[in-house]
Each structure stands twice: as C-alpha cells, then as structure tokens.
Amino acid sequence: MILTVTPNPSLDRTYEVPALDRGEVIRATGERMDPGGKGVNVSRAVAAAGRRTVAVLPLGGAPGALVADLLDAQGIEVAPVPVAGATRSNIALAESDGVLTKINAPGPELSAEEQELLLETVREQSRDADWIACCGSLPRGLAPAWYARVVARAHAGGARIALDTSGRALLEALRERPDVVKPNAEELAEAVGRPMSTVGDAVKAAEELREMGARAVLASLGADGQLLVDGAGAWFGSARVDAVRSNVGAGDSSLAGFLIAGGSGPEALASAVAHGAAAVRLPGSVMPSPADLDPSAVTVTAEVPVDRVLKEPVS
Secondary structure, three states: OEEEEOOOOEEEEEEEEOOOOOOOOOOOOEEEEEEEOHHHHHHHHHHHOOOOEEEEEEEOHHHHHHHHHHHHHOOOEEEEEEOOOOOEEEEEEEEOOOOEEEEOOOOOOOOHHHHHHHHHHHHHHHHHOOEEEEEOOOOOOOOOOHHHHHHHHHHHOOOEEEEEOOHHHHHHHHOOOOOEEOOEHHHHHHHHOOOEEEHHHHHHHHHHHHHHOOOEEEEEOHHHOEEEEEOOEEEEEEEOOOOOOOOOOHHHHHHHHHHHOOOOHHHHHHHHHHHHHHHHOOOOOOOOOHHHOOHHHEEEEOOOOOOOEEEEEEO
C-alpha cells in the first residue's frame, strides 16, 4: 500500500483553450474537474495502476467535500482531516500548443490542533504502508520543518518515505534522511543555489542533495528526461513523446510509477519515465492507466549524458 500525504490539497478545474488572449472572451474546447495536489495525484496514479493507496489530506468546506467524493469515485481510500477553512480551488488553462497557465489559490490556514491531528492521522494510517509519499507545498500555519517531523516519525515506525517538495521545507527535511526526494530542475537548482544548464549540472546537484541527507534523488528534467542518483550510482531515463497535451501532474505520475516499481534502481526509473511520458499525452491532470504506458519508448542508461545541454536550462 502506498500512503500519500497532501498538506495543501485542491479542487482543480482545467480548461482547454485554443489560445490565451488577455482581455478577450475565450471559449473552452474542453473542461474537467479533478481532485488536486501533488500527493493526491500520486494516489490517483497508483489507483489507476490497480494498486491500493490511502490519501491523507486536510479537507474543509464544499470544495473539500467534492474532493473526497471525486477521490472515492476513483477507488481511492480517503483519510480526511477536518479543518475549518475551505479547501482551495485552482484553475489551469491548457492551450493547444501545450502551454499551460495555472492559477493556484493559497489554501486555508491550519490551526495548531489541526496540524497535530494531521500528524496523528499520518501515524495511524502508515502502519500498513510500504511507502509514504509526502508531496507539495505546505499550507499556511505549518512551519518549514513540518515535513522533517513526518520523515522522522515515518522512519521511527519503520516506513520508507518519498518527499516531493521544495525550498526550505525540502532543506529542513534532508537532515532526517528521506529515502527518496523528487525535485524538478528548478527545485534542484534552488536547493543548491546555482543555475543548471547541462545534465551534468543536475547530476552534481543531485549528489549534493545526497550529501545533505537524501538517500536517493529522482530528478525530473522536463523534456530532457529523468535522473536517478543513489548510493549505487546514476542513471538517466528518457522517452519518446510525439505530442504534449498537458503536463499537469506528470511529475506526480512519475513518482507513482517509481514507487509502484519498488522505489529503487533503473527498473523503477524506467517505470517513472513511462508514467511521466504517458501523463503528458493525456488531458488536464488525468493519470495514466497501464493501457496508456509505452515501455518500448523508454530508454534508461548508466551512461549519463553529462554534456547534454538542457532544453530548458535554469538560470
């Protein structure tokens, strides 16, 4: 079972539009509504693969109730933490050329009692978990060290933990040695405090995160592929994608694929790449099912192309 923790979930509305013209009336060509948040997306991808998952998340108001209903309809067990504030609603505008514009609301502020109840719910639900995936930004009220507390408690209970967050929350958690961290290129550059222009730069940054405490680093490099660096070495994975429809949740789908495949080594990296590539071919934040995967399009190698210039360098 894969347990996910999403401290700041959302109700996501995605509209497909021909182009985004400011000040004009734009007629959407498609729309959908999904439960949102990085951990929620991981649970959705795990459930789509036919695996059991439990989603721990604070929920409040009518948007929170709708998030719970949508998750239940997808076969996801929900362990809700009731909060006084309403769950946030986000909007994504997906243009026909693949450009995505997102408007993310801040979300409710959690009280001290709600914060402790969230931690206790994670503890209770983690007893049967093979992995705990803690994902996304922290809501107002939670200190940057909150994820570090979760990692420490998870390890004390014998669970493995994957962490997908950024900024100070990531740096604080590294001291507790999370089993896997999953930054994207911008988050990786921010963590080490310098720009990245090549795959080799990303390898060095991942190695620094391991020196700071991460046991393994699964880095998403956008269109360039994904990188896995752990105690056994480094691997680079990429996949052929003919057309990008939406990249919403692609990184979350990748993390789900990685954990589903065991959470370590090149085979898990190949699964992560296949899931991420499948996700970008789907509308909105739809998570791929096994039928959407194309393992034959995936390449994983230990010969990391360190001199390759990133298509989207981070300055």
